[in-house]
Amino acid sequence: MPSRLPLVPVAAVHGRSLPRSPVSAIYLHIPFCASRCIYCDFYSTTLRNKAPQYVEALIREMDERKSFLRTPVRTIYFGGGTPSQLGPAHIAALLRALSSRFDLSHCEEITLEANPEDFIDGTWPLPSPSQPSMAASSSPLFAPFVPVAAKFGCQASPSQPSMSASSSPYAGGLEGVSITRLSLGVQSLVDSELRLLHRRHNAAHVRQAVHLLRDAGITNLSLDLMYGLPTQTLESWEYSIDEVLKLRPQHISAYNLSVEPGTRLHTLVQKGELTPCDDETCLQMAALLRTKLKAAGFEQYEISNYALPGFHSRHNSSYWVPTPYLGLGPGAHSYDGHNRRSWNAPDVEAYLRGDRVEESETLTDLDLYNERVMLGLRTAHGIDLHDLESALPQSCSLITLRPTIDSLLHRNLLQLRHNRISLTTSGLSLADEVIRELMFV
Numbered sequence: 001m002p003s004r005l006p007l008v009p010v011a012a013v014h015g016r017s018l019p020r021s022p023v024s025a026i027y028l029h030i031p032f033c034a035s036r037c038i039y040c041d042f043y044s045t046t047l048r049n050k051a052p053q054y055v056e057a058l059i060r061e062m063d064e065r066k067s068f069l070r071t072p073v074r075t076i077y078f079g080g081g082t083p084s085q086l087g088p089a090h091i092a093a094l095l096r097a098l099s100s101r102f103d104l105s106h107c108e109e110i111t112l113e114a115n116p117e118d119f120i121d122g123t124w125p126l127p128s129p130s131q132p133s134m135a136a137s138s139s140p141l142f143a144p145f146v147p148v149a150a151k152f153g154c155q156a157s158p159s160q161p162s163m164s165a166s167s168s169p170y171a172g173g174l175e176g177v178s179i180t181r182l183s184l185g186v187q188s189l190v191d192s193e194l195r196l197l198h199r200r201h202n203a204a205h206v207r208q209a210v211h212l213l214r215d216a217g218i219t220n221l222s223l224d225l226m227y228g229l230p231t232q233t234l235e236s237w238e239y240s241i242d243e244v245l246k247l248r249p250q251h252i253s254a255y256n257l258s259v260e261p262g263t264r265l266h267t268l269v270q271k272g273e274l275t276p277c278d279d280e281t282c283l284q285m286a287a288l289l290r291t292k293l294k295a296a297g298f299e300q301y302e303i304s305n306y307a308l309p310g311f312h313s314r315h316n317s318s319y320w321v322p323t324p325y326l327g328l329g330p331g332a333h334s335y336d337g338h339n340r341r342s343w344n345a346p347d348v349e350a351y352l353r354g355d356r357v358e359e360s361e362t363l364t365d366l367d368l369y370n371e372r373v374m375l376g377l378r379t380a381h382g383i384d385l386h387d388l389e390s391a392l393p394q395s396c397s398l399i400t401l402r403p404t405i406d407s408l409l410h411r412n413l414l415q416l417r418h419n420r421i422s423l424t425t426s427g428l429s430l431a432d433e434v435i436r437e438l439m440f441v
Contacts, residue, residue, distance in 0.1 A: 023074035023106055024337070025318040028058060028094060029329030030078055030113075031348055032085035038198050038264035039226075039257055050352060055090050057352050059097045061328050061344075064356075068326050068334065072106035073098075075315035077113075082185075084114035088173030095177065109314045111181040111222075112174075116201040116209035119170045171216035181313070182213060183222040183253070189243040190236045193229055198264075203243070210247045220311060222251035227285040228277040229257050230269075237285050241292050250311040254289055255304050256282055283429050290425070303378045303423075303431055320375045330356075339363040365393040370439045377435050382422025396440060404437050 032051060076098065078091065086094075091112065098104065188194050189203045201209075213221060223244055227237050244252065259266050259276055268274040277285075290300060298306040302320070305313065318325060324337035331346035342360035350357065363371070372391045376383035389398040405421065408414040413427035413434050427434050 022071055023318075023323065024069045024071045025075045025077070025315055025323055025325040026069070026073055026098065026102065027077045027079060027315075027325060027327045027332055028083075029080065029327065029332040030054075030083040030086055031081040031330060033080070033082045034085065034200060035198060036264070038196075038268070039260070040263065050348070051086055051090060053352050054348070055086070055093055057354070058094060058328050060354065061356060062097055062101050065326060065328075065334075066101040068336075069102060069324055071324065072103040074106055074323075075109045075111070075318060076104075076107060077111045077315040079113050082115050082118070083112055084118035084170065088170065088177055091174070091179070092177045109180050110178055111183055111313070111315055112179045113183045113185065115185050116205045119209040119212050120205055171212055171218070174216070181220045181222065181251075182218050183224065183251075184209065184213075186223045186244065187226045188229070188232075188236075189240040190232075193232055193236065193240075196229065196231060197226075207247065210249075220251075221249045222253060222313070223247065223249045225252065225254040225289075226257050227254060227289065228282040230274040230276060232277060232285075234281065234284055234288065238288060238292075241289060245292070245296050251305070251307045251313065252293060252298060253305050254286075256286065286429065290428075299380070301380045303428060317379075320379055339368060366440055369393055369396075373438045374435050377421075377423055377431065377438070380422060382420045385419050385421065388421075393440070401438065408434055408437065 032054075076095070078086075078094075083091075095110070184206070185199075186206050187197060187199060189206060191202045194202055210221065210223075225240060225244060257265075257277070259269050265274065269276055293300070293306045297308055299309065299312075300306050301312050302316070305316065307313070322337050323335075325335050327334045327343065330344050330348050330351040333341060333343040335341050340360060340362055342358055344351070345357035345359065347357070369391045372383065372388070376388075385398065388401075392398065392401075405414065405416075408427075409416060409421075411426075412424055413430060414421050415424050415427075423431055423434060
């Protein structure tokens with residue numbers, strides 16, 4: 001739509017310091033959800049009984065595309081959907097399959113997205129009776145995944161508490177799977193707001209899940225929040241922030257709710273049954289978030305992402321530089337690190353049959369420049385002006401852009417430091433407008 005120890009030099013994460021990334025990333029899309037939230041427009045399905053077949057289909061795609069990445073894999077990310085709708089044995093099987101098909105010798109971060117309730121009720125899909133148990137199979141495919149880069153302190157090691165099945169069925173099942181980072185979809189700590197969003201958990205479930213994960217040895221935890229919800233107030237938003245900080249996560253992602261066509265939320269707004277939060281209140285919520293998280297020691301390293309020092313999401317950071325990434329699963333996107341982007345058709349039934357349909361596009365110089373502006377200015381590190389000039393299409397020059405840059409500097413929407421432009425605090429509130437002014441259409 002991304003938390004590491006030790007922290008690599010910022011220049012290696014942001015900006016175009018590397019013309020071609022020496023590492024790559026893998027994203028696995030897990031489309032299963034127990035139910036659909038009213039705001040979500042990501043590709044998902046409630047056919048979670050298909051989990052075992054889906055794991056086999058993902059491994060089939062790995063075989064088809066194992067030559068796509070030509071550099072070692074630095075990060076792996078299970079996103080969705082709800083990846084925790086797969087059982088721990090499924091996750092282990094996928095990691096084992098990846099390790100036998102890709103170079104994971106430089107893998108530093110493995111993230112699993114999850115929902116709080118999955119760590120409490122333990123009702124993830126299991127193999128059907130007609131299939132052998134993944135956990136018990138003697139096949140190498142289902143053997144425990146062996147960590148490939150234990151040098152980063154978030155992985156299980158003798159110095160860290162080991163996961164215990166007694167603390168949580170799901171967390172206990174992750175023992176030995178080598179998930180280094182867990183991203184929990186909290187969204188709010190106000191029960192009425194969670195009900196509005198059709199989330200399956202409540203605030204008590206969040207606190208319980210975090211407690212279970214801590215007991216199980218999870219030391220790198222990211223919590224997702226949403227603001228700008230219908231009925232949400234500044235007071236209820238402040239309460240959610242304060243309660244999340246009490247849970248002491250290492251990373252917080254906070255997203256301004258958008259009303260996307262095709263969602264249940266869009267229908268309710270169109271019917272007048274829900275009123276979106278107004279822009280001014282959303283800006284106040286974003287400002288309140290920045291103030292509170294800064295006071296708590298968090299760094300805002302990207303518009304929607306905050307981390308304690310050393311815990312930035314390495315995977316998410318790979319999307320903001322020309323890092324090759326392979327997306328596996330229906331609806332997943334891939335990028336070759338140069339100028340070609342491809343994606344799988346969002347059709348899980350066809351995918352399960354082996355009828356994977358892949359589409360692609362070749363990015364023009366103008367496309368690449370616009371993406372460089374859009375992605376670079378989302379980060380706190382911004383864009384180096386020399387890199388910006390080198391990214392310009394041949395028909396353009398930095399001289400053409402200079403009046404626009406000067407105007408944005410004068411309006412205190414951009415700042416210039418060490419030949420890098422980045423958004424100011426005021427600019428963060430008008431990020432889309434600033435980015436549009438620097439793009440060529």
